[in-house]
Structure formats: structure tokens, C-alpha cells
Amino acid sequence: MTGGITSPDAGWRQADRGPAVQRTGKRRRRGGGRGRGEVPMVDDVEFTSYYGRQIVKTPVWKSPDVPLYLFLGGAAGSASILGALADVTGRPALTRVARLTAAGGSMASVVFLIHDLGRPERFLHMLRVLKPTSPLSVGTYILSPFSAAAGATAAVELLGWFPRLKRFGGVVAALFGGPLATYTGVLLANTAVPSWHEFHGRLPFVFGGSAMAAGGGICMALTPLSESEPARKMAIIGAGIELAAIRGVEGSDSILAEPYHEGRPGKFMRAARACTSTGLGLAVLGGRTRLGAVASGTLLAAGSLLTRFGVFEAGIASTKDPKYIVVPQRERMAARNGQVRSVTH
Amino acid sequence: MTISSASPAFTGRDPHNRLFGPLPDVQGEAGYEEEHPKRVGFFTDTSVCIGCKACEVACKEWNTLPMDDSHGVRDALGLSGMSYDNTGQLGANSWRHVAFIEQSRTVDLPMPTFGRPGDDRQGSGPSPAEAGDDVSLANAQQSVLNAEALSEFDPQTGQSGADTQVRWLMSSDVCKHCTHAGCLDVCPTGALFRTEFGTVVVQGDICNGCGYCVASCPYGVIDQRKDDGRVFKCTMCYDRLTDGLQPACATACPTQSIQFGDLDELQARADARLATLQSQGVETARLYGRDENDGVGGAGAFFLLLDEPEVYGLPPDPVVTTRDLPAMWKAAGKAAVMMVGVAVTAFLGSRKR
Numbered sequence: 001m002t003g004g005i006t007s008p009d010a011g012w013r014q015a016d017r018g019p020a021v022q023r024t025g026k027r028r029r030r031g032g033g034r035g036r037g038e039v040p041m042v043d044d045v046e047f048t049s050y051y052g053r054q055i056v057k058t059p060v061w062k063s064p065d066v067p068l069y070l071f072l073g074g075a076a077g078s079a080s081i082l083g084a085l086a087d088v089t090g091r092p093a094l095t096r097v098a099r100l101t102a103a104g105g106s107m108a109s110v111v112f113l114i115h116d117l118g119r120p121e122r123f124l125h126m127l128r129v130l131k132p133t134s135p136l137s138v139g140t141y142i143l144s145p146f147s148a149a150a151g152a153t154a155a156v157e158l159l160g161w162f163p164r165l166k167r168f169g170g171v172v173a174a175l176f177g178g179p180l181a182t183y184t185g186v187l188l189a190n191t192a193v194p195s196w197h198e199f200h201g202r203l204p205f206v207f208g209g210s211a212m213a214a215g216g217g218i219c220m221a222l223t224p225l226s227e228s229e230p231a232r233k234m235a236i237i238g239a240g241i242e243l244a245a246i247r248g249v250e251g252s253d254s255i256l257a258e259p260y261h262e263g264r265p266g267k268f269m270r271a272a273r274a275c276t277s278t279g280l281g282l283a284v285l286g287g288r289t290r291l292g293a294v295a296s297g298t299l300l301a302a303g304s305l306l307t308r309f310g311v312f313e314a315g316i317a318s319t320k321d322p323k324y325i326v327v328p329q330r331e332r333m334a335a336r337n338g339q340v341r342s343v344t345h
Numbered sequence: 346m347t348i349s350s351a352s353p354a355f356t357g358r359d360p361h362n363r364l365f366g367p368l369p370d371v372q373g374e375a376g377y378e379e380e381h382p383k384r385v386g387f388f389t390d391t392s393v394c395i396g397c398k399a400c401e402v403a404c405k406e407w408n409t410l411p412m413d414d415s416h417g418v419r420d421a422l423g424l425s426g427m428s429y430d431n432t433g434q435l436g437a438n439s440w441r442h443v444a445f446i447e448q449s450r451t452v453d454l455p456m457p458t459f460g461r462p463g464d465d466r467q468g469s470g471p472s473p474a475e476a477g478d479d480v481s482l483a484n485a486q487q488s489v490l491n492a493e494a495l496s497e498f499d500p501q502t503g504q505s506g507a508d509t510q511v512r513w514l515m516s517s518d519v520c521k522h523c524t525h526a527g528c529l530d531v532c533p534t535g536a537l538f539r540t541e542f543g544t545v546v547v548q549g550d551i552c553n554g555c556g557y558c559v560a561s562c563p564y565g566v567i568d569q570r571k572d573d574g575r576v577f578k579c580t581m582c583y584d585r586l587t588d589g590l591q592p593a594c595a596t597a598c599p600t601q602s603i604q605f606g607d608l609d610e611l612q613a614r615a616d617a618r619l620a621t622l623q624s625q626g627v628e629t630a631r632l633y634g635r636d637e638n639d640g641v642g643g644a645g646a647f648f649l650l651l652d653e654p655e656v657y658g659l660p661p662d663p664v665v666t667t668r669d670l671p672a673m674w675k676a677a678g679k680a681a682v683m684m685v686g687v688a689v690t691a692f693l694g695s696r697k698r
Contacts, residue, residue: 012629012652015447015511050444050658051427053434059560060569081688089692118554118574125534125553132674133364133667136557137533178681185680186673190666191560192527197666200673208680212687233691241683326655329662 047330049322056192058319062116067308069112070184073143074211074304075218076105077181078238080150082219082231084174087167091227095170096157098219098231102173103154105215106147106180113143135187142183146176181211188315194325195318196311198256205245206311212238213276214304220283221297225290232287235300239280242307243273249311255327259314268310276303365668367637368524375539384543385586387595387603387646388611389517390618391657392630394602396515400441401432403597407582413438417568434658435518436568440579441594444657446514516657517594517603520545520566520579521634522645525665528558528567528578543608543645544581552576563641563663581645608645615649627651633659640664 049055083098114123127144131137153169156162185204188196196203216235220228250260250269260269279299286292318324368374372381404410414423415433425431430445526545529537536551537558547567554574558567567578582592590596595605604611615632622630629651634644640663654661 011450012448012512013450014656015449048653048655050446050656051425053658054565055655055658055660056563056565057436057559057568060556060571061560078684078688081685085688085692116555118556118569118576119552122534122551122553125536125551126555128551129533129535131530131533131535133530133670134533134557135670135673136531136555140533178684179677181684182677182680186670186677189673190531190670191557192563192565192663192666193560197669200669201676204673204677204680205683208684212684216691229695230688230691233694234688237687237691241687322655322658325660329660333662 045327047323047326049326052322054320055322055325056194056319058316059191059193060118061312063309063312063316065112065116067305067312069109069116070188070207070308070312071210071214071305072105072109072112073184074181074207074308075214075301076102076109076150077146077177077179078211078215078234079105079219080146080170080173080177082215082234083153084167084170086227086230087170089230091230094219094223094227094231097222098215099150099154099157099170101215101218101222102150102177103147106143106150110143110147135183135190139180139183139187142176142179146173146180149173149176178208181215182208188311191315193315193319194328195256195259196315198254198328199249199252202245202248203311206242206249206307209238209241209243209245210304210307213242213279213300214238217279217283217297217300217304219297220287221294221301225288225293228293229288231297232283232293235297236280236283236287239276239283239300239303242304243276243280246273246307256318256324259317259324260310263317265310265312265314265317268306268313272303272306272310274303275299275306279303364530364670365525365640365665366642368642371524371539371543372541377541381541384608384645385581385606386522386543386608386611386644387519387581387592387605388615388649389519389646390602390604390615390649391514391516392602392618392622392627392649392651393600394443394515394517395600396429396443396445396513397599398432398443399597399599400517400594400603401439401443403593404441404579405439407585407593408440408580410438410440410577419570419572435520435564435566435578437570437577440519440577442518444514444516444518446652446656447511448514448652449509449511452508452510512651514651514656516648516650517598518657518659519594519646520581521564521641521647522579522581523665524637524642524644525667526641527561527563527665527667530665530667530670531557531561533557540583540586542581542583542586544583544586545645546580546583547576547578549575549577561666563660563665611647615647618649622649640668 079098080102083095083102086094086098114120117123126137126140129137130141149169150173153166153173156166156169182204185207189200189203191197212234216231216238219231220235223231246269250257259265279296282292282296282299287296371384373379411419412422413419413436414421415425415431417434417436417438419438425433428445428447430443432439432442435442522544529539529545533555534551534553536548537545538548540546552575554569554576556569556576558576559569567576569576585592591605595603604614612635615635619630619632631650632647633650633654634647637643650657
């Protein structure tokens with residue numbers, strides 16, 4: 001048979017609604033015309049489904065709990081790195097701001113993580129095993145020592161006790177800070193959610209960059225200009241990495257990049273890009289003034305938050321349409337069969 | 346605290362670091378002693394399923410599952426409005442789901458010919474129509490469960506009008522009890538575990554409702570009960586197995602569409618059944634979940650289907666998400682190192698004012 005890769009065998013079609021196949025409906029607007037400007041593109045492929053019902057389950061994770069958890073964890077993680085380095089290089093004001101940001105972010109993210117559980121009172125069950133195959137398990141063992149160290153460091157920072165112990169706590173938090181910010185990319189990617197899993201190599205970089213933009217931005221906004229320069233640099237580089245990594249996801253020609261452009265997640269992603277790029281420009285040009293630092297830091301943090309919402313919602317959207325399961329898997333099978341054929345011939 | 350042995354890749358006992366691919370001894374890999382029972386499974390032969398839903402009822406009865414509608418809303422009575430299928434999907438409260446698909450196809454040349462009724466499935470050349478052969482058709486229909494008659498007559502295909510054939514596809518879907526189970530791999534509490542029978546079961550008293558397994562099942566099987574917070578799925582009647590009984594659904598199935606037994610035996614039976622069907626010209630018959638080299642290392646519950654998997658609401662090429670986990674951890678590690686590098690650079694490039 002020479003039909004498309006997804007055509008059912010032997011000509012059987014769903015009886016009551018004509019062809020059982022649907023079109024992916026991937027259309028692109030051409031020109032500025034209204035309505036008539038929409039034309040089907042070549043990549044409008046046919047696929048079959050069971051009454052159009054979704055195949056994988058939509059994650060039961062709640063919004064805004066989980067996106068906020070991702071954002072706060074990221075900001076706290078990068079702030080803790082800033083704090084430890086600022087302490088070592090003798091910048092007391094930046095150290096203080098970074099430590100308080102790290103502690104506040106991690107405490108709040110723990111609250112959101114626990115609140116998202118179906119049985120919050122059983123949070124401690126996470127600590128009865130350590131499973132390297134479960135990013136949530138690994139993440140628990142990153143978040144717990146991080147928030148303990150960051151919280152203790154911030155507490156002694158406020159109270160002014162044990163200066164040497166404070167430095168040690170700050171360094172411990174900083175060691176867990178990077179993993180805390182990037183493991184969340186694995187947390188989302190290690191699922192059957194097609195638009196997350198597809199970009200499993202990129203999401204940690206999206207989240208890492210986004211975390212630096214947020215943590216750097218917040219610290220830049222709250223620290224006096226005399227000491228805020230490293231935070232500004234971190235925010236600028238982080239925002240650049242965030243924008244580049246997101247471009248790698250959104251610009252992919254896989255059908256799984258589609259949810260990042262459409263509907264609510266598309267709006268979040270566009271708003272995130274606007275905030276982050278404006279914040280980036282402002283930080284470069286005006287970040288050395290007090291007003292510029294506050295404005296650009298706020299914009300970068302907002303961009304980071306919107307990115308988390310956009311990525312989260314895009315994955316949710318990708319579970320709701322069977323095409324995001326069927327079409328890529330069919331393409332994968334076709335590619336595999338093509339390989340087998342070229343080997344055997 | 347224990348380091349979980351849920352996935353053989355990290356136990357040190359697996360030199361190939363396998364997170365996917367065939368595993369000849371799943372229970373052994375999960376840490377059971379040598380003398381564990383054989384791995385059991387379901388072989389669901391949809392070619393003899395009559396869509397009676399006895400399996401669904403038996404499952405609900407035995408496991409005391411609450412009522413839900415076709416979207417998993419608990420204690421709601423709702424019709425799906427799409428077919429005779431009002432169960433709709435597998436979920437926390439539906440551990441068996443009978444899919445129902447009505448299909449038709451146009452017969453190329455509706456002329457009476459001399460072929461046997463089953464011959465038109467070969468799909469090449471003119472197809473016969475048995476319109477004039479009412480007596481033999483009736484006989485065949487009366488004895489559909491007779492193996493000999495089945496070879497000549499497929500109960501799921503009928504003739505509607507002169508040029509259209511109709512068939513009903515029915516398939517009882519269930520948790521696949523994968524060799525590499527995504528739900529089991531990602532569970533952070535160890536609530537999901539591999540039983541001595543090679544099945545995958547949730548321990549309700551451990552589950553803290555994080556929902557990670559829900560997002561990680563490539564088949565969309567396991568789900569959360571919203572009011573309860575925990576997740577639920579097919580246990581392959583673990584309680585019955587430990588007492589030497591068969592699972593409720595297999596016991597209730599009147600046509601032996603659901604067959605329970607040792608997995609290797611079922612696999613041999615399925616291969617033979619497929620060969621029989623194919624020799625009878627049922628070209629579209631295929632096994633789903635039987636291949637140990639597929640993305641989940643083969644399923645403990647596998648199927649004989651008469652059309653593409655996605656027609657039944659099954660993913661055509663499911664892959665356990667943890668197959669790519671080493672690459673993900675590597676990326677996360679690199680990204681974390683990158684963050685420290687950026688921070689150090691930011692400090693090195695800044696002078697104090």
C-alpha cells in the first residue's frame with residue numbers, strides 16, 4: 001500500500017464520521033489577509049485516533065503551584081551561588097540580599113511543592129527512598145539540604161551570629177544551588193508529556209538560564225549599585241542563555257514545538273520573551289543606574305516567571321491532543337523502518 | 346532509607362546500564378530471590394472480544410471501584426455520546442476499558458463470486474459478497490465460537506448494503522505492566538513496586554499523591570482520584586494472585602478474549618493465534634506490546650489488534666521516558682556547571698566601586 005504513514009490498513013474507516021483520520025490542522029497565516037489568508041501547508045499530515053480522545057493523561061500538577069515552584073527554586077538556586085561568591089569577594093550588601101533571596105525562595109518553593117501533593121501530610125514519604133530514576137526523588141534530596149542550609153545561613157545573617165559557620169552554610173547552599181535550578185528541567189522532561197520530553201536536552205538550559213536571569217535580576221534590583229555589578233552580569237548572561245535556549249525549543253520544526261506558539265502557552269511565551277529581552281536591553285544600557293537596575297531586574301524576574309508558566313502550560317496542552325503522540329511516534333517508526341530497509345538492501 | 350532497586354540500571358548488577366530493552370527476569374532485576382514465581386500477564390485477543398464489558402464489571406466489583414463517567418469524573422453518570430463506549434478511558438476508577446470502534450469500508454466490485462466469505466480480506470482484486478448465501482451465513486453466525494467456523498466467518502465483519510462492509514472493533518484495554526514501567530521508575534516514594542509476579546502495583550498507604558506517575562505513563566493508564574489525592578491503577582488482582590486465583594476480568598471474560606497466565610506461555614499462544622489469523626487472510630491482525638525490543642521492553646499485558654494501535658486509543662510507538670534519563674541528567678549537570686561558570690565570570694569581570 002502506498003498510503004501515508006498513518007493510513008489504516010485495508011481501507012477501514014470509522015463508520016459514523018467519514019474518514020477516521022484527522023488532519024493536524026497545522027496552518028500558517030500568509031500575508032495580512034483576514035480569514036482567507038489561511039492555507040494548509042504541506043506538513044498538514046493525517047493521523048488516526050480513538051474519537052479524538054487524548055492518549056496520555058494530563059499531569060495532575062496544579063498551576064500556579066508548580067510553575068511558581070520552578071521559578072522560586074531557580075531564583076533561589078542562582079541567588080545562593082551569587083551569595084557565596086559575594087561573601088568570598090567581600091561584598092556584604094550583595095551577600096545579604098542573595099542569602100535572603102535564596103532562603104525566601106527555597107522556603108516558599110517547599111511550601112508550593114508540598115501543597116501540590118495529593119496527600120501533603122505524607123510529604124516525608126519522599127525521604128524513605130532515594131531513586132536516581134525519579135527526578136522528584138533526587139530533587140527532594142537537593143531541595144531539602146538546600147533549604148536547610150540557605151535557611152540557616154539567612155537566619156544567622158539576620159541575627160549576626162557565627163560568621164564562620166555562615167560562610168560554610170552559604171557554600172553548602174551554593175553547591176546545591178545549580179542542581180536545584182536545573183533539575184527541574186529533568187523533572188518536566190522525564191515524563192510522557194510529549195512537548196516536554198522532546199526537548200529533554202534543552203529544558204535544563206532553559207531553566208538554568210532563566211534561573212540566573214531571575215536570581216541575578218532580583219539581587220540586582222535589591223542591592224546598592226556599589227556592589228550589584230556581578231548580579232547584573234549574571235542576569236544579563238542568564239537572560240541571553242534563556243532566550244537562546246528557548247529559541248532552540250520554539251524554533252524546532254518538530255510538531256511538538258507547536259504548543260509553545262499557540263493559545264495560552266503561546267501568550268505566556270511571547271510575554272516572557274518581551275519581558276526578558278526588554279529587561280536584558282535595559283540591564284545592559286541602564287543597569288548601572290538605580291532606577292534602571294530595579295526596572296530591568298523586575299522585568300527579568302517577570303520574564304523568568306512567565307517562561308516557567310509558558311513551558312508548563314505548553315506541556316499540559318500537548319497532552320490534550322492525540323496528534324502530539326501519534327504523529328511523532330509514527331514519524332519515528334517510519335524513520336526506523338527506512339533505516340532497516342536501507343541496511344538490508 | 347534505602348537506595349531503590351526499582352530500575353536495574355542503578356543497582357550495579359546491570360553492566361549494560363539498561364533503562365530499556367529486554368529483561369529476561371524482571372523480578373530478579375527488581376531484587377527477588379531466584380525462586381520467585383514466573384512472570385504472569387494478560388493476552389487480550391481482540392479478535393474474539395464481543396464488547397460485553399463483563400471484564401469492566403468484574404473489575405469494578407472485585408476491586409470496589411467507584412463509578413465515574415467517560416472523563417473520569419467520580420460518581421457521575423454520563424454518556425460519552427460517541428459510541429457504545431461510555432467508560433471512555435482507563436483511569437483511577439476504570440482499570441479495564443472496552444474500546445468500541447465501528448468501521449466501514451467500500452468493497453471494490455460488489456459481485457457474487459465463489460470465494461469463501463473470509464477471502465475478501467486479502468485485499469487484492471475483486472472482493473466477493475456473500476449476499477446470496479444467506480443460509481451458510483446464518484450457520485456461520487450461529488456458531489461463531491466454533492473454531493472451525495471462525496476460520497470461515499469473522500463475527501466482527503458484516504455486510505451493510507451491496508458495496509459497504511461494516512465491522513466492529515472491540516478491545517479491552519488495561520494497564521500494560523511494562524517491563525520498564527515509567528510509573529515505577531519515577532515514583533519518588535516507592536509506593537509503586539514490582540511484585541513477585543512481575544506486575545506493577547501501587548501501595549496505597551505509601552503514595553503521597555505527587556502525581557509524577559500520571560505524567561509518566563506513555564499509555565495514559567494510571568490516574569489520581571481527585572477527592573482522595575492518591576493514584577490508582579490495575580493491580581492484575583494482586584490479592585487474587587497471591588491466593589492462586591485468576592484476575593477477576595480474565596475469570597469473567599466469556600469468550601477467552603482476556604487470557605491470563607504465565608507470560609512466556611501467553612506469548613507462544615499469541616504467536617500461534619496471529620499465525621492462524623494471518624493464514625486465514627486477516628492481514629490487519631498484529632500483536633501489540635509483544636515485542637521485547639519495543640520502547641518499554643515488552644508489556645506484561647499485550648494485545649492482538651485488528652487495526653493500527655491509535656485506532657484503539659493506544660500509542661503506536663510508546664517509549665519509557667527514563668530511557669533518555671541519563672542524557673537528561675547529563676544536560677542538567679552541564680547546565681548547573683554552566684551556572685557556576687557564569688557566576689564566577691560575573692565576579693571576575695566586576696570591580697568594586
